[in-house]
Amino acid sequence: MIRITINHLSLQEVLRELEDNSAGALSIFMGNVRNRSKFGNVSEIYYEAYSEMAEEKMREIENEAQTKWGIKKLVAIHRIGKLKVGETSIIIGVSSEHRHEAFEACKYIINNVKTRVPIWKKEVTEESQKWTDGILLE
């Protein structure tokens, strides 16, 4: 399941989606809003996405992970809009037969989502609002 959403992310929903009796391993990555950045004390982060392209790129990354590690199920959900400190911006969940594939696929997916998917974040601190330096798409 691949999704860009404005709604709160639910770990329980992700775990339900990953249920698979043939999978012996399940790996989860959650990204949360930190209270500090190089700009100061963060009060919230605003996320924006080109949702159609973002979901397409996330499906491309999913297919690559599937080819490399033969995973059973995958969930990748990114939240957009205003998020407060401590809230979850992204959940990646992977189920596979054994742990190695689940760990590696989860790491591959989050690393590639951060560098290849058109999503942007603006950090809001007491002093400023700044778009985070990012990576130019190729």
Next chain:
Amino acid sequence: MKSNVSDNDKIKVRLFAVLREVVGEREITITVPSGITVSYLNNVILMKYPQLKSFSNKFVTSVNCKVTTGDTVITSSDEIALLPPVSGG
């Protein structure tokens, strides 16, 4: 003789993040001659919105959700977007 109007395309261009804020619009419409390339379109956009000039090497252009090179030919039915460096996750 064909009129100049029929040789023009109205290209809609979506803007995101810092580019959207600098221009103040989520989408702009650019009138250009038919059969132009992405490079040509970007030059027209920079002339019409000079506030984007300082970002000229800090965005890429996507056509129908694919990042393209400057020599890609576009039409008014294509979905064009200007994408600044990404920072999701």
